[in-house]
Amino acid sequence: DVKVTQSSRYLVKRTGEKVFLECVQDMDHENMFWYRQDPxxxxxxxxxxxxxxxxxxxxxxxxxxxxxxxxxRFSLILESASTNQTSMYLCASSLNPTKTDTxxxxxxxxxxxx
Amino acid sequence: xQSVTQPDIHITVSEGASLELRCNYSYGATPYLFWYVxxxxxxxxxxxxxxxxxxLVQGIKGFEAEFxxxxxxxxxxxxxxxxxxxxxxxxAVGFSGGYNKLIFGAxxxxxxxx
Numbered sequence: 311d312v313k314v315t316q317s318s319r320y321l322v323k324r325t326g327e328k329v330f331l332e333c334v335q336d337m338d339h340e341n342m343f344w345y346r347q348d349p350x351x352x353x354x355x356x357x358x359x360x361x362x363x364x365x366x367x368x369x370x371x372x373x374x375x376x377x378x379x380x381x382x383r384f385s386l387i388l389e390s391a392s393t394n395q396t397s398m399y400l401c402a403s404s405l406n407p408t409k410t411d412t413x414x415x416x417x418x419x420x421x422x423x424x
Numbered sequence: 425x426q427s428v429t430q431p432d433i434h435i436t437v438s439e440g441a442s443l444e445l446r447c448n449y450s451y452g453a454t455p456y457l458f459w460y461v462x463x464x465x466x467x468x469x470x471x472x473x474x475x476x477x478x479x480l481v482q483g484i485k486g487f488e489a490e491f492x493x494x495x496x497x498x499x500x501x502x503x504x505x506x507x508x509x510x511x512x513x514x515x516a517v518g519f520s521g522g523y524n525k526l527i528f529g530a531x532x533x534x535x536x537x538x
Contacts, residue, residue, distance in 0.1 A: 351530060355526075410518035412458070413524070
């Protein structure tokens with residue numbers, strides 16, 4: 311079974327702090343994704359990566375950056391956290407970068423910015 | 425632009441009753457279609473998917489969905505709901521070419537009364 315893990319289930323940070331959310335997958339998947347989930351809005355794609363050191367903006371990249379130094383690990387960075395970034399963050403991975411297929415999700419990190 | 429609509433934000437059914445969750449999409453070609461379920465505090469789990477072939481697809485936990493091209497719909501059904509089916513359900517659409525990006529609907533929250 312594919313396993314996607316996220317470093318924290320719950321996180322509380324202060325406005326202006328730099329925040330790192332880590333995601334690790336164990337199935338040698340090429341693609342990795344970061345979404346944020348808000349009530350009534352579903353999942354919105356922040357960034358994705360189809361290869362090591364490669365990244366592409368999703369639909370809502372403002373205020374976020376990402377890093378993928380190793381194939382199995384994809385980090386989401388909030389350079390200066392703001393209260394409007396309070397949300398549930400979900401990481402996902404999928405096997406093939408050029409073929410639509412199932413995305414496998416981690417358990418999520420619920421981030422609160424005070 | 426491609427989009428996914430789940431018209432029902434909340435649905436409440438009695439245990440043992442049948443269930444249908446609606447999903448409509450907007451896309452010019454044949455899409456790749458997914459239903460995911462999210463239990464409270466958890467990540468998303470794939471219920472079923474449609475890529476091609478038989479338009480009635482079976483999934484896990486007794487769920488099925490039917491692709492109707494003429495109606496641009498992919499509705500999820502279950503003949504008899506169990507209390508453990510209470511969760512949030514997301515419809516997602518993928519497209520041929522380009523990094524396996526998915527577009528998610530806003531979700532339908534299902535409550536099950538005993």
